[in-house]
Amino acid sequence: MSELRDFFPVWNKLNKNQQEKLETTAVFKTYHEDEVVHNGTECSGFLIVKSGQLRAHISSEEGREITVYRLFERDTCMFSGSCMMSSLQFDITIEAEKKSEIWLIPPKVFRSLMDESTAVANFMNEIMATRLSDIMWLIEQVMWKSFDKRLAAFLVEESSIEEKSQLKITHERIANHLGTAREVVTRMLKYFQNEGMVKLTRGTIEITDLKALEVLGE
Amino acid sequence: MSELRDFFPVWNKLNKNQQEKLETTAVFKTYHEDEVVHNGTECSGFLIVKSGQLRAHISSEEGREITVYRLFERDTCMFSGSCMMSSLQFDITIEAEKKSEIWLIPPKVFRSLMDESTAVANFMNEIMATRLSDIMWLIEQVMWKSFDKRLAAFLVEESSIEEKSQLKITHERIANHLGTAREVVTRMLKYFQNEGMVKLTRGTIEITDLKALEVLGE
Numbered sequence: 526m527s528e529l530r531d532f533f534p535v536w537n538k539l540n541k542n543q544q545e546k547l548e549t550t551a552v553f554k555t556y557h558e559d560e561v562v563h564n565g566t567e568c569s570g571f572l573i574v575k576s577g578q579l580r581a582h583i584s585s586e587e588g589r590e591i592t593v594y595r596l597f598e599r600d601t602c603m604f605s606g607s608c609m610m611s612s613l614q615f616d617i618t619i620e621a622e623k624k625s626e627i628w629l630i631p632p633k634v635f636r637s638l639m640d641e642s643t644a645v646a647n648f649m650n651e652i653m654a655t656r657l658s659d660i661m662w663l664i665e666q667v668m669w670k671s672f673d674k675r676l677a678a679f680l681v682e683e684s685s686i687e688e689k690s691q692l693k694i695t696h697e698r699i700a701n702h703l704g705t706a707r708e709v710v711t712r713m714l715k716y717f718q719n720e721g722m723v724k725l726t727r728g729t730i731e732i733t734d735l736k737a738l739e740v741l742g743e
Numbered sequence: 744m745s746e747l748r749d750f751f752p753v754w755n756k757l758n759k760n761q762q763e764k765l766e767t768t769a770v771f772k773t774y775h776e777d778e779v780v781h782n783g784t785e786c787s788g789f790l791i792v793k794s795g796q797l798r799a800h801i802s803s804e805e806g807r808e809i810t811v812y813r814l815f816e817r818d819t820c821m822f823s824g825s826c827m828m829s830s831l832q833f834d835i836t837i838e839a840e841k842k843s844e845i846w847l848i849p850p851k852v853f854r855s856l857m858d859e860s861t862a863v864a865n866f867m868n869e870i871m872a873t874r875l876s877d878i879m880w881l882i883e884q885v886m887w888k889s890f891d892k893r894l895a896a897f898l899v900e901e902s903s904i905e906e907k908s909q910l911k912i913t914h915e916r917i918a919n920h921l922g923t924a925r926e927v928v929t930r931m932l933k934y935f936q937n938e939g940m941v942k943l944t945r946g947t948i949e950i951t952d953l954k955a956l957e958v959l960g961e
Contacts, residue, residue: 583879585887593882612872615879639865646864647857653871654830660878661801661833664811667885668922669803704886 529628532573532599538644547638552629556621565616568609571635572602577625578686581617582701591667591704593617594659601652609636667704675703676713678742680723680732690732747771747846750791750817756862765856770847774839783834786827789853790820795843796904799835800919809885809922811835812877819870827854885922893921894931896960898941898950908950 529551530536536544553575556562562579563569579596596602602619603609609632638645666675679702683692696710703710714730717723722738724731732738747769748754754762771793774780780797781787797814814820820837821827827850856863884893897920901910914928921928932948935941940956942949950956 583883583886585883587887589887591882591886593879610868610872612869612876614872614876617879639868640861643858643861643864646861646868649868650828650857650864650871651830653868653875654828654832657871657875657878658830658832660875660882661811661835664809664878664882664885665801665803667882668801668809669805669807 528575529573532575532628534601535642535644535648539638539642543638543642546634547630550631550634552631554627554629556625556627558621558623561618561620562625562627563617563619565618568632569629570603570609570632571630572596572619573628573630574598574600574602575626575628577621577627578623579619579621579625579627580702581619583615583617589704589706590701591663592702593663594656595622602656603635603649603652672703672705672709673713673716674742676710676742677717677722677738679703680730681735681738681742684732684735690735692730692732693728694730695728746793747791750793750846752819753860753862753866757856757860761856761859764852765848768849768852770849772845772847774843774845776839776841779836779838780843780845781835781837783836786850787847788821788827788850789848790814790837791846791848792816792818792820793844793846795839795845796841797837797839797843797845798920799837801833801835807922807924808919809881810920811881812874813840820874821853821867821870890921890923890927891931891934892960894928894960895935895940895956897921898948899953899956899960902950902953908953910948910950911946912948913946 529548530544533547539547556577556579562572574596576598581593581596581602582590583593584590596619635645639649640646676699679699680692683694684690696714697707700707700710714723714725717738718725720737722732722734722741724733747766748762751765757765774795774797780790792814794816799811799814799820800808801811802808814837853863857867858864894917897917898910901912902908914932915925918925918928932941932943935956936943938955940950940952940959942951
């Protein structure tokens with residue numbers, strides 16, 4: 526817990542009382558791969574990632590999913606629905622993609638900091654602006670970009686995150702990131718294989734022509 | 744100008760100096776139908792709608808458009824790109840759908856208010872949360888909802904905004920709201936006409952079965 530100060534972005538702009546309140550109320554938790562951190566409308570509070578990797582996604586009534594953004598070390602996120610901000614009216618699920626260590630700051634504590642401190646309020650504005658920018662980017666992708674380009678860009682991104690050319694990821698999981706069906710992913714990956722850009726084996730996708738995928742995904 | 748105080752949402756939480764600064768720097772402008780208020784990355788500042796109706800949209804390289812949200816009387820909006828908030832990294836166009844009267848508060852003035860006043864900073868957070876919710880809703884629509892449902896919901900919304908069952912709107916304009924091509928709109932409207940839900944004449948769409956459109960659009 527003593528490290529929260531190193532991860533909370535405007536720590537030095539808080540007074541002693543506020544810092545103490547944060548340190549005594551923040552909950553530190555470890556989530557294993559695929560564990561759900563936040564679900565729908567529940568009031569989880571403010572989240573700070575100490576380590577790991579998480580994804581935020583929405584899903585359709587039929588169970589289709591699409592990743593809205595991802596969280597890495599030092600990222601922060603606030604989606605607690607209307608309990609913290611009356612205008613936040615949507616449901617999102619956050620789950621760990623890898624083992625993740627996070628702090629959760631209770632909604633009432635964070636809300637009171639927002640009301641007391643312009644530094645916290647404006648830090649929140651920057652997070653909101655970041656999410657807004659992420660989501661606008663996503664709308665542009667799903668509206669104007671064909672699926673081959675989106676899949677190519679996703680593989681390039683994954684390979685950059687993992688720092689590997691051999692990706693251990695199922696077609697189902699890729700489909701859930703990109704908001705489509707597994708069959709659509711499989712079909713396109715086979716096309717990529719025919720073009721020499723990837724090599725498919727059971728449970729893995731090996732990128733054999735990163736440059737070509739980068740060009741396609743641009 | 745004397746009315747800005749009635750439209751600025753946290754006016755009473757500002758001190759005398761701040762109120763004066765707002766009143767002396769805000770620019771009041773009237774935009775005619777179809778006039779562009781804000782374009783892309785330019786630094787327009789903070790916008791308050793006194794009267795009228797505007798839409799915010801993004802467009803593809805090929806010129807396709809989709810409406811991201813709409814603004815009505817008393818709505819506020821801040822999309823000035825990185826000149827005001829470093830994390831706001833996307834381009835949006837705002838244009839008047841009807842003759843509109845708006846105040847524009849210069850970015851530097853609004854930014855300094857955000858830094859001085861938790862009321863302004865948190866008001867900004869509520870606006871951001873509203874936009875985020877609007878855009879999440881839009882993603883759900885374009886991802887999971889078939890076009891017939893989206894068009895039906897759009898016609899119901901238009902008829903509610905205009906308080907009329909006879910809508911003066913071109914198929915091209917509807918296509919630009921919904922992010923599709925004109926032909927797609929025309930084809931679906933003809934289908935709606937065959938089903939007895941609308942009656943099409945030159946330049947107008949008359950809603951003849953609102954209930955059916957409401958059910959379809961749900």
